[in-house]
Amino acid sequence: MMLEGGAQIVDEEVILEALFAAHEAMQPIFAMQEELQRRAGKPKREFAVKERDAALLKAVEKSIGDSIEKALATKGKKERSAAVYAVSDKVVAELAEKFPDRAKEIVDACDYPRPHPRTDGDP
Amino acid sequence: MYEKLEIDFAGRKLSLETGRLAKQAHGSVLATYGDTVVLATAVSQYEARPNMDFLPLTVDYVEKTFAAGKIPGGFFKREGRASEKEVLTSRLIDRAMRPLFPKGYDRETQIITTVLSADRDNDSDMLSLIAASAALLVSDIPHKGPVASVRMGRVEGKSSSIRLRLNSKAAMYLSSSRPVPSRS
Numbered sequence: 001m002m003l004e005g006g007a008q009i010v011d012e013e014v015i016l017e018a019l020f021a022a023h024e025a026m027q028p029i030f031a032m033q034e035e036l037q038r039r040a041g042k043p044k045r046e047f048a049v050k051e052r053d054a055a056l057l058k059a060v061e062k063s064i065g066d067s068i069e070k071a072l073a074t075k076g077k078k079e080r081s082a083a084v085y086a087v088s089d090k091v092v093a094e095l096a097e098k099f100p101d102r103a104k105e106i107v108d109a110c111d112y113p114r115p116h117p118r119t120d121g122d123p
Numbered sequence: 124m125y126e127k128l129e130i131d132f133a134g135r136k137l138s139l140e141t142g143r144l145a146k147q148a149h150g151s152v153l154a155t156y157g158d159t160v161v162l163a164t165a166v167s168q169y170e171a172r173p174n175m176d177f178l179p180l181t182v183d184y185v186e187k188t189f190a191a192g193k194i195p196g197g198f199f200k201r202e203g204r205a206s207e208k209e210v211l212t213s214r215l216i217d218r219a220m221r222p223l224f225p226k227g228y229d230r231e232t233q234i235i236t237t238v239l240s241a242d243r244d245n246d247s248d249m250l251s252l253i254a255a256s257a258a259l260l261v262s263d264i265p266h267k268g269p270v271a272s273v274r275m276g277r278v279e280g281k282s283s284s285i286r287l288r289l290n291s292k293a294a295m296y297l298s299s300s301r302p303v304p305s306r307s
Contacts, residue, residue: 010277018275025133029271032128032139033257036152040126040141042263045169049227108176 052109056099060109063091068110084110132156135245139257150262154254158242163254167232167264175229182217182234184209184251190241212248215272216255223267232264249274 007015064087071083088110092103099106125142138155145151148164155161172179186209188195188202195202205213220234236251249272256270 014277018277022273022275025273026271028130028132029137029253029273030269032130032137033253033260033269033271036126036128036139036141036257037260037269039128040124041261042150044265045263047225047228047230047265050171050229104174 053105056095056102056105057109059095059098060091060106063094064110137250137253139254141257141261148258148262149264150258150260152254152257152261153239154250154257156250157245158240159238159245159247159250160240161236161247161251161254162239163234163236163251163258165232165234165255165258165262165264167262168230171229172231178221178224178229179231180217180221180224180234181232182213182220182255183236184212184216184248185235185237186241186247187237190238190247191243208248212251215248216252219252219270219272220255220259220266220268223270225265225267228265234259246274 003019005015067087067090068084071087072080074080074083088107091110092106095106096103125140127138127140129136129138131137135157136155140153140155141151144153144162145164148166150165152163153160154163183205186206216234216236224232234255236255238247238251241247252270252272256268259266260268
């Protein structure tokens with residue numbers, strides 16, 4: 001487990017002690033919630049996870065080669081993003097013939113999140 | 124199916140009940156601590172929207188004035204947008220719950236906690252997180268809970284006497300007992 005935080009008034013040990021004390025204090029609340037689930041919980045629903053197309057993944061991997069490593073080593077945050085986007089753009093262009101109309105999936109397969117407008121209504 | 128569980132927590136009764144309110148939700152729990160009451164409900168769509176590549180999760184913590192026994196009147200007849208406390212508590216619950224959904228789960232999901240009664244002594248934020256976790260746990264929504272939360276404080280300046288309360292009065296007591304930084 002790793003924790004990160006800051007405190008100005010008390011020592012690290014006090015915070016650590018508080019964390020352990022808090023964790024211990026929570027145990028009855030966990031037990032209570034689990035008991036409630038045992039008594040009144042519904043069975044969990046099944047859901048299918050969308051599988052990624054293995055052929056597409058393989059093609060993307062081959063097309064990227066070691067160019068992504070170089071792009072990720074670029075100095076500067078904006079420059080790095082631009083370099084990686086350039087790689088995924090290149091991959092999309094290369095695979096456009098083999099996998100038409102699947103640009104979004106190809107970009108996703110590159111595993112480097114690109115900003116898109118938020119639609120989840122997070123406060 | 125009505126179930127109610129009760130424990131003694133830091134000197135007050137903490138209870139969780141389900142099966143009485145909000146029965147149309149996929150999971151709902153009424154949590155009580157002292158005289159503070161919070162209703163948490165969880166619902167989730169059965170099918171994902173097309174082209175969904177993230178988890179559309181909405182978490183809201185709502186404080187209505189009726190929880191304090193008041194109805195807005197006069198110039199402000201309506202309750203406006205969410206207060207800072209509501210937004211921050213919503214985020215607190217969101218950040219605790221979001222990572223525990225199974226990987227690849229992309230059905231639209233809403234967790235709403237409403238403060239039904241506020242007793243001015245026991246803060247409803249920690250209770251809301253516990254209620255939200257319990258509501259997800261009893262629902263059929265896949266989630267790797269449970270989650271719990273407590274508010275910690277340091278009493279009388281001794282770390283050995285760290286005590287725990289969900290209670291805001293204890294927190295106030297703490298802030299008055301903490302050492303004052305020297306001015307020299």
